[in-house]
Amino acid sequence: MATPGPHDRTTSNSPTRRSVLRAAAIGAGAVTLPSVLAACASGSGAGGAGGKTVTFGSNWSDPVPKKGIATAIAGFQASSGYTVKTNTVDHNSFQENINRYLQGNPDDVFGWFAGYRMQYFAQKGLLGDISDVWSGFTGMSDAIKAQSTGLDGKQYFVPLYYYPWAVFYRKSVFAQHGYQIPTTWDQYIALAKQMQKDGLVPISFSDKDGWPAMGTFDYINMRLNGYDFHKSLMGGHEDWSDPKVKKVFDTWRELLPFYQQGALGLTWQESAQALQQKKTGMMTLGMFLGQQFGTDVSDLDFFAYPAIDPANGQDAVEAPIDGFLLSRKAKNVTAAKKLLAFLGTAKAENDYLSIDPTELGVNSSVVTTGYSPLQQSGAKLVSTAKSISQFMDRDCRPDFVSTVMIQALQTFLNNPNDVDGLCNSIQRQKTAIYATEG
Amino acid sequence: MTAIAAGPATPKATGAKGPRAAVAPRRVGLHVFLAAVSLLWLAPLLLAVYASLRPYQETAKYGYFSLPHHLSFAYYREAFTQSGMAQHFLNTLLIAVPAVLLTLFFASFVAFCIARVRIRGGFFILILFTAGNLLPPQVMVTPVYELFTRIPLPYWMSDSLTMYDSYWGVIAIHIAFQTGFCVFVMTNFMKALPEELREAAIVDGAGVWTQFWRITLPLCRPALAALATLEFAWIYNDFLWALVLMSSGDKMPVTSALNNLKGQYFQDYNLLAAGSVLVALPTVILFFILQRHFIAGLTLGATKG
Amino acid sequence: MRPKADLEPAVSVGEPTAGAPASAAAPETGRRRPRAARRRIRRLTTRDRLVITVLLGLPLLFTFVLVWATTLASVGLSFTNWDGIGSAKFVGIDNYKELFTNYPPFATAIWHNLLWLGFLALVATPLGLLFAVLLDRKIRFGRFYQSALYLPVVLSLAVIGFISQLIFARDDGILNTLLGTTGPGQHPVDWIGDPHINIWVVLVMAGWRHAGYVMVLYLAGLKGVDPSLKEAAAIDGANARQTFFRVVFPVMRPVNIIVGVITVIEALRAFDIVYAINGGTNGLELLSVLITDNIIGEASRIGFGSAIAVVLLLISVGCIVAYCMTELREEKS
Structure with a gap:
């Protein structure tokens, strides 16, 4: 755990390491070992191999999730006798900073996402292996376990909750016009046309922030080309100029006439508002949409993204999972693993969900009696899914998504007719970025 | 004073357009122009303040450009408590106050050496500082981070035991980066100062320090006041350096408190507006305090009569 | 003498x-x-x-270590493929080749930075000077006007994003409401979402802040102008405009240089407004944003991002050289 710097990953556990390293530090002039010195700083309460304190970096900075996490943590403190020092950083800063955070002075346990976004850091040696913690878990499905596993087959991630993506609508609007839930693409398009006739803007859509459009790409790709192809494309194993990918954009283009105007100037909150005000009919987004609805949330419902190719049906669901990781530099690994073990229990999830009812617990023993109707249908959607994807920005390399795909999807929305040029450009950039692996 | 000085010239200025009686309409025109521009400049802020006084449900329903149904300061209280603003305010002051003071002090002295003592290589030093200021800060982020994680600090200075994740690092980078700009401004300002007072002091045997601290610096009040206002606003509003050089949420400056108000999912813009107004207050207050100094004028021409 | x-x-x-x-x-x-x-x-x-x-050594040391040395280190990094975590591999000028041939936002960003420079230099800076000249005399409400014009300078990122939305939102923004284009069947201008329009909206916002900033510097600068010069010019029969352009403006040369340099800095470093509005995408690309996307965020393409930074650096160096030339010329005279 004594990691002098990002270039030197050797760890030393010899009993005299303190003096050796101190001498080395003096010799090298400017190298120090914060973790080791912290361990030596007795009385600081900052940790120590056998200490009763564990540090926890939280990106749950919004009031409700923050309180939910605090409740879960309090449960751990009460049952274990450990003290958890929570370091809350606003989610956006935390994300921007993750590389520096993990190499600098990370907390023992920290909040993060499942998917490649987690596997990447595991591969880079910045995460601690918690396979032993996982072996004690009960109530976790194989699908969930797969999402918690690194590319090396070891477990790194403890999931807390997930939130499925689907097509949301207002029940009262559908009842008023007698709309039927579409299960196929043709029905979906027909419904959109009908809404247009009824004076509704069929689909709320927004991509000012660059990421909401990814959900639609993911779904069309999974419905059209299947989950395996999607996963493989996200993993960087497919060619983006493949006709299959071009077909995704071509299919997507059919939806554009039904979108809200000015989508690139709208945040998802604004277009969710249009849905709430019954100006629009449907919206593809995650379940967090409910948070924008206030008291109207009881009128909110969703249906699974319609099938395009019958071979793939509607069997894949996009359901990003949030949870916890152990940092490789953790100072108090024993306590950290105890905390992680606790966070994987149904009790921790119940504690969290008692405060934040807009997410779904991952543990099968989670008490669902308190679930709202929306949560109930969400749980049903995921439990019947054959496979679960995370989200483009979680399944894919972050450098590729944030520097290429955000731009590319916005380019498509501005100029939907040059799919060839766009896909070729994506592929060229992808080749360059993926060439820098390692 | 300048108004009086410019006064006699005014009638002549309008000579081409009209007779001497045009003075009063001209004044009115000036006020109309300034009032219109000020309104244009303030309108967006006033709208933000207006929004911050109204509940989200109301503006969501009727739009921001509508008559109010409810007005209250509830969002201000909520913004202050919910984001932990008190703590973050304190953090920002811990960073900004020493950074601004040291920056101005160092920059003034360097400028003094260049513009007044005229040390050899002064021009080169000036270029070095000025050019340094033209460099984009993002260029330095990675190396500065790598450097700071390797610089040890004792526990009493930083509980992270390194420059990384400590106020010292953020203060240091602000000083390093902002000194360039201030050196540049101060050098140019000092070049324009009359030399007589300092020459008299030199004849009286005053040392460099006395010439600087007692003679030159007081003359720089307008420039220092203007710089202090700007520097404080910049360092205060900075989020880049705090973001990349710190990892503890409870050490983050006040800009981070605003991020706390920007929800991951639900965004209450009116709450955010209230928070923004609160956060902007100290810089505005500082401006009002220092404004007097940089517009008050100086009796610079005194020695020249 | x-x-x-x-x-x-x-x-x-x-x-x-x-x-x-x-x-x-x-x-x-x-x-x-x-x-x-x-x-x-x-x-x-x-x-x-x-x-x-x-007292000279300390600031020099700070500048050397934290500004110049780190910048040089970044230049070095631009020739590697470092991702911020593992070890770096030397890749020659690959990043630059990549940048110029295979990174669509790059050309747009350069164009926007130059546009920004032109707009600030030709519109916002003269406006700030005008404000300062008008307010550099004892007039009623002078301090109020000054404060009003300065206020945008102190605003933080968050409020700028919000303000842009209040005013320029397509459907219920104030501008479109005033223009009367938000009714049914109308075609409101998409100020923020249309990639051909939004850069101008952002430039107006940048000018809004820049003018107040320039005004403060000129207010301080105008105080340094010896009033006797103006009196002398007035006695010689010069009108206010002549006095300003022939006497006051040339005397303020140091301040003019300051403002010139600041305008360049602001144009090259421009970042926060576009970042607050949409993260600097969809028509709002700027070099600083591309650097941030690649270096600061999760992407961590340090080598590639450093290459963009070096391009920005080279543009800065162009300005630095121009500045040195003028300074040297003055030094000689």
Whole structure:
């Protein structure tokens, strides 16, 4: 755990390491070992191999999730006798900073996402292996376990909750016009046309922030080309100029006439508002949409993204999972693993969900009696899914998504007719970025 | 004073357009122009303040450009408590106050050496500082981070035991980066100062320090006041350096408190507006305090009569 | 007239190698310029030299280590494929090739930065000067006007994003409401979402802040202008405009240079407004945003991002050289 710097990953556990390293530090002039010195700083309460304190970096900075996490943590403190020092950083800063955070002075346990976004850091040696913690878990499905596993087959991630993506609508609007839930693409398009006739803007859509459009790409790709192809494309194993990918954009283009105007100037909150005000009919987004609805949330419902190719049906669901990781530099690994073990229990999830009812617990023993109707249908959607994807920005390399795909999807929305040029450009950039692996 | 000085010239200025009686309409025109521009400049802020006084449900329903149904300061209280603003305010002051003071002090002295003592290589030093200021800060982020994680600090200075994740690092980078700009401004300002007072002091045997601290610096009040206002606003509003050089949420400056108000999912813009107004207050207050100094004028021409 | 040469002690305080003690540099200087050295000893006491060494050395050290050394390190990184975590591999000029041939936002960003520079230099800066000139006299409500025009300078990122939405939102923004284009069947202008329009909206917002900033500097600068010069010009029969352009403006040369440099800095460093609005995508690309996307965020393409930074650096160097030339010319005259 004594990691002098990002270039030197050797760890030393010899009993005299303190003096050796101190001498080395003096010799090298400017190298120090914060973790080791912290361990030596007795009385600081900052940790120590056998200490009763564990540090926890939280990106749950919004009031409700923050309180939910605090409740879960309090449960751990009460049952274990450990003290958890929570370091809350606003989610956006935390994300921007993750590389520096993990190499600098990370907390023992920290909040993060499942998917490649987690596997990447595991591969880079910045995460601690918690396979032993996982072996004690009960109530976790194989699908969930797969999402918690690194590319090396070891477990790194403890999931807390997930939130499925689907097509949301207002029940009262559908009842008023007698709309039927579409299960196929043709029905979906027909419904959109009908809404247009009824004076509704069929689909709320927004991509000012660059990421909401990814959900639609993911779904069309999974419905059209299947989950395996999607996963493989996200993993960087497919060619983006493949006709299959071009077909995704071509299919997507059919939806554009039904979108809200000015989508690139709208945040998802604004277009969710249009849905709430019954100006629009449907919206593809995650379940967090409910948070924008206030008291109207009881009128909110969703249906699974319609099938395009019958071979793939509607069997894949996009359901990003949030949870916890152990940092490789953790100072108090024993306590950290105890905390992680606790966070994987149904009790921790119940504690969290008692405060934040807009997410779904991952543990099968989670008490669902308190679930709202929306949560109930969400749980049903995921439990019947054959496979679960995370989200483009979680399944894919972050450098590729944030520097290429955000731009590319916005380019498509501005100029939907040059799919060839766009896909070729994506592929060229992808080749360059993926060439820098390692 | 300048108004009086410019006064006699005014009638002549309008000579081409009209007779001497045009003075009063001209004044009115000036006020109309300034009032219109000020309104244009303030309108967006006033709208933000207006929004911050109204509940989200109301503006969501009727739009921001509508008559109010409810007005209250509830969002201000909520913004202050919910984001932990008190703590973050304190953090920002811990960073900004020493950074601004040291920056101005160092920059003034360097400028003094260049513009007044005229040390050899002064021009080169000036270029070095000025050019340094033209460099984009993002260029330095990675190396500065790598450097700071390797610089040890004792526990009493930083509980992270390194420059990384400590106020010292953020203060240091602000000083390093902002000194360039201030050196540049101060050098140019000092070049324009009359030399007589300092020459008299030199004849009286005053040392460099006395010439600087007692003679030159007081003359720089307008420039220092203007710089202090700007520097404080910049360092205060900075989020880049705090973001990349710190990892503890409870050490983050006040800009981070605003991020706390920007929800991951639900965004209450009116709450955010209230928070923004609160956060902007100290810089505005500082401006009002220092404004007097940089517009008050100086009796610079005194020695020249 | 004062005898200039006698008042200028030719002091040598170490070359810019940060805080080299003056005493160390002294013998060398002595060998080359015995006369100057003798005068220096007379003019500057040991205490003076100590003060200068410490107080000049410290800021120099800061600038060297934290600004220049780190920048040079970044130039080095631009020739690697470092991702911020593992070890770096030297890749020659691959990043640059990539940048110029295979990164669509890059050309747009360069164009936007230049546009930004042009807009600030030709519109916002003159506007700020105008404000300062109008307010640099005792008029009623002068302080109110000054405060109003300065306020945008102190605003933080978050509120700018919100304000942009209040005013420029397509459907319920104030601008479109005032233009009367938000009704049914109308086609409101998409100020923020249309990639051909939004850059101009952002430039207006940038000008909104920049003018107040320039005004503050000129207000301070105008105070340095000797009132007797203006009086003399007035007596000579110059009108206000002539007095300003022929007497006041040239005398303010130092401030003009300051403002010129600041305008360049603001244009090259422009970042926060576009970042607050949409993260600098969809028509709002700027070099600083591309650097941030690649280096600061989760992407961590340090090598590639550094290459963009070096391009920005080269543009800055162009401005630095131009600035040096003017300064040198003045130094000589």
